[in-house]
Amino acid sequence: MLSVWIDNIFNVDRRTFIKVLAGASLTGAAIYYTISNYIRTLPHVDLGDIEYSERVVVGGLSVPWSIEILDTDVYLVSERGGRLILVNRGVSSIVGEFDVAAVSEAGLLGLAKHPEFESGRRYVYQYLSYYRGDKIFNKVVRVKLSMDYRNIERVDTVVDGIPGAPIHDGGRIRFGPDGLLYICTGDANIPSLSQDVNSLAGKILRVYDDGSPVEDNPFDNYVYSYGHRNPQGLDWHPRDGRLISNEHGPVGHDEINEIIAGGNYGWPIVAGYSNDERFIPPIYETGSDTIAPSGASFVDGSILGLDDPLYVIACLRGRQLFIFNPSDKSVYSLFRDVYGRLRDVKYLGESKIVFSTSNRDGRGVPKEGDDKIVEIVFH
Numbered sequence: 001m002l003s004v005w006i007d008n009i010f011n012v013d014r015r016t017f018i019k020v021l022a023g024a025s026l027t028g029a030a031i032y033y034t035i036s037n038y039i040r041t042l043p044h045v046d047l048g049d050i051e052y053s054e055r056v057v058v059g060g061l062s063v064p065w066s067i068e069i070l071d072t073d074v075y076l077v078s079e080r081g082g083r084l085i086l087v088n089r090g091v092s093s094i095v096g097e098f099d100v101a102a103v104s105e106a107g108l109l110g111l112a113k114h115p116e117f118e119s120g121r122r123y124v125y126q127y128l129s130y131y132r133g134d135k136i137f138n139k140v141v142r143v144k145l146s147m148d149y150r151n152i153e154r155v156d157t158v159v160d161g162i163p164g165a166p167i168h169d170g171g172r173i174r175f176g177p178d179g180l181l182y183i184c185t186g187d188a189n190i191p192s193l194s195q196d197v198n199s200l201a202g203k204i205l206r207v208y209d210d211g212s213p214v215e216d217n218p219f220d221n222y223v224y225s226y227g228h229r230n231p232q233g234l235d236w237h238p239r240d241g242r243l244i245s246n247e248h249g250p251v252g253h254d255e256i257n258e259i260i261a262g263g264n265y266g267w268p269i270v271a272g273y274s275n276d277e278r279f280i281p282p283i284y285e286t287g288s289d290t291i292a293p294s295g296a297s298f299v300d301g302s303i304l305g306l307d308d309p310l311y312v313i314a315c316l317r318g319r320q321l322f323i324f325n326p327s328d329k330s331v332y333s334l335f336r337d338v339y340g341r342l343r344d345v346k347y348l349g350e351s352k353i354v355f356s357t358s359n360r361d362g363r364g365v366p367k368e369g370d371d372k373i374v375e376i377v378f379h
Contacts (some may be wrong), residue, residue, distance in 0.1 A: 045332045047304055047323070051379040057354065058087045059369035064356040065171070066111035066295065067344045067373065068124060070149060075354070076124060077373065080107035080361065084126070086149050087373065095145070096152040101129040101136045104362075106164055109138075109171030114209060115179050122147070123209075125181060127171045129164050136164035140173060140183060140211065158211025159222065163188035163201040168230045168248075172295060176243070177236055180214060181207050182224065184231040184245065191268035194227050202228045202267060204245065204259055218262030227265035227279060233296030234259070237326060238309050244283075244326065246293040246313055254293050255282035256311065256324055284324055284331065291318030294358075295344030301325070303351045303378040304332070314342035314355050316363070321345060321355065339374065340364050351378040 057073075063080040070076055077085040077092075082100040086093050100107045106129035114123040122145040129138050139160040144153045168186035175181055187194045187202035194202025197219045206214050206224035213222045231247035243259040253272035257265055257280065266279035273281050296313040304310065308327040315322050320336040335342075343358035352375060359370040 045330070046336060047332050047334055050304060050334070053377050053379065055375045055377075056369060057373040057375050058090055058092050059372040061085065061092070061356075061360075061371040061373070063107075063343075063358055063361045064371050064373065065107070065109050065343055065358075067346050067354060067356055068111045068113050069346055069348065069354075070113065070117070074149070075373065076111060076113075076149070077356070078108045078111045078126060080109065082108050082128075084108070084111075084143070084152075088149075093150060095150060096143070098126070098128055099130065101131045101164070103129075103136070104166035106136055106138075106166055106169050109169065110173035110184070112173045112175055112181065115175050122149070125158070125173055127173050127183065129169055136166065136169075136188075138162035138164040138169055138171070138185065140181075142209075142211075158209075159183065159200075159205070159207060161200060163190065163193060163199065165189040170228075170231050172232045172234060174234055175209075177241060179209070181209060182234060182243070183207065183222075184228070184234060184247075186230040187228070187267065191229070194229065194267045195264075195269070197221070197223050197226055202226060204228065204231060204234070216261075224261055225259050225263045225265065227263075227267050227269075229267040229271070232294045233313055235296055235298045235311065237311075238298050238300075242326070244296075244298075244311050246296055246311075248292055249286070249290070252286055252288040252290050254286040254289075254291050256284040256293075256313075257282050258326075283326065284329060291320070291322055292316035293318070293322060294342070295346075295356075297345050297347045297353075299347040299353060303353075304334075312345055312347075312353070314345040316341045316343065316358060316361075340367060340370070348375070352376065 064077045065080045066078045068076040073089045075087040081102045082098045084095040110127035112125045114121045142156045165188040168189045170184040170186035172184040183205040193199040204225045205222040234245040246256045263280045272285040293313045301308045301310045311324045313322040321334040323332040340359040341364040343356045345355040354375045357371045359366045
C-alpha cells in the first residue's frame with residue numbers, strides 16, 4: 001500500500017489573494033461581493049498506486065442521489081426522478097415512488113435512516129423537491145418502511161417550506177452523533193436568502209427527529225448555520241466530533257467548512273477565503289478550480305496508508321473522490337476520470353467504501369452499466 005508524504009506544499013499565506021468584485025442582487029439592491037483567488041492552488045496528490053478491488057453492487061440506476069446503508073449488502077438509494085430503490089445483495093426493487101419536481105438539480109435528493117433504525121424504528125428521512133403551484137419548494141419527509149424494507153407504510157412531513165428552484169437546492173441530510181437531523185439547503189438561486197436567518201434557504205438546519213427545531217439553535221428557529229450557497233455533503237470527524245461540510249462555489253471556490261453553531265459563512269458577500277472577519281472562512285477552497293463536491297463521509301485513513309481520519313467527497317464535475325485531511329489540510333484524489341461523475345460516498349467500515357455514479361444526470365457521459373453503485377475494498 002502506498003503511503004504518500006508531502007513536504008512544504010502548504011506553506012501558503014491564506015491572506016494572500018486577489019480580490020475580484022462582482023455585482024449581486026440582495027433584496028433588490030445592488031451590492032458587491034468578494035471572490036478571492038488563491039495565488040497558488042494547493043496541489044492534489046493522486047493516490048494512484050493504492051491497491052484495491054471493485055465490485056459493482058448494482059447497475060442500471062437513474063441518477064442515484066443518496067445511499068443509505070441498512071444492513072450488510074443492503075442499501076436504500078434515492079433516484080432524483082422520484083424512485084426509492086432497495087438494493088438487497090445486488091438485486092434492486094422499487095420501494096416507492098414520490099411525486100417530485102424532477103427538473104434540473106431538483107427532485108428526490110438526500111436520504112438518512114433514523115439513529116434507532118436497527119432497534120426497530122424503521123424510519124428513513126427523505127429530502128425532496130415539489131411544486132406548490134408553479135413554484136418549487138423542498139421538504140423533508142419521514143418514511144416508515146415495512147419489516148422487509150420493500151414497501152412504504154406511512155409518510156409524514158417533518159420540515160416544509162424550504163425555498164427551492166431548478167438549481168441550488170442543497171439536499172443532503174444526515175443524523176449526527178447527537179441524534180439530531182442536520183439538513184443542507186441551497187440558496188434556491190436567490191443569493192440574498194442565505195444571509196436572512198429567518199429564511200430556510202442557504203443554511204444548515206438542525207431539528208429533532210419529529211422535525212421540531214432544537215431549543216438551543218442560535219436563532220430560535222431551524223437555522224444552525226447560514227451564509228451557504230449550495231451545500232451537499234456533511235459528516236462528523238470521528239475523533240474530535242467537528243462537523244465538516246462541503247458546498248459548491250460560484251465559479252470555482254468550492255469550499256470545505258468546519259460548521260459552528262450560529263456561524264455565517266459569507267455567501268453571497270464572499271466566496272472562498274476572505275479577510276472579512278464577519279464571516280467564517282473555509283478550511284479549504286479550490287481556488288479557480290471547480291470540483292462540484294457532493295456527498296461526503298469520513299473514512300479511516302489507514303485504508304489509504306495515512307494516519308488521520310480523511311474526509312472523502314464524491315465529485316461531479318471533478319469526476320473523482322476528493323480526499324481532504326483536516327489535520328494538516330493535505331488533499332488527495334482517487335479514481336480521477338475512472339468512473340465519471342460521482343454523487344455520494346459512504347464508509348462501510350474496515351477497508352470498504354461504496355459510492356454512486358451520476359453519469360445519466362444530463363451533464364455526464366454514461367458508460368456501460370450506468371448509473372451504478374460501486375463497492376471498493378482497499379488492500
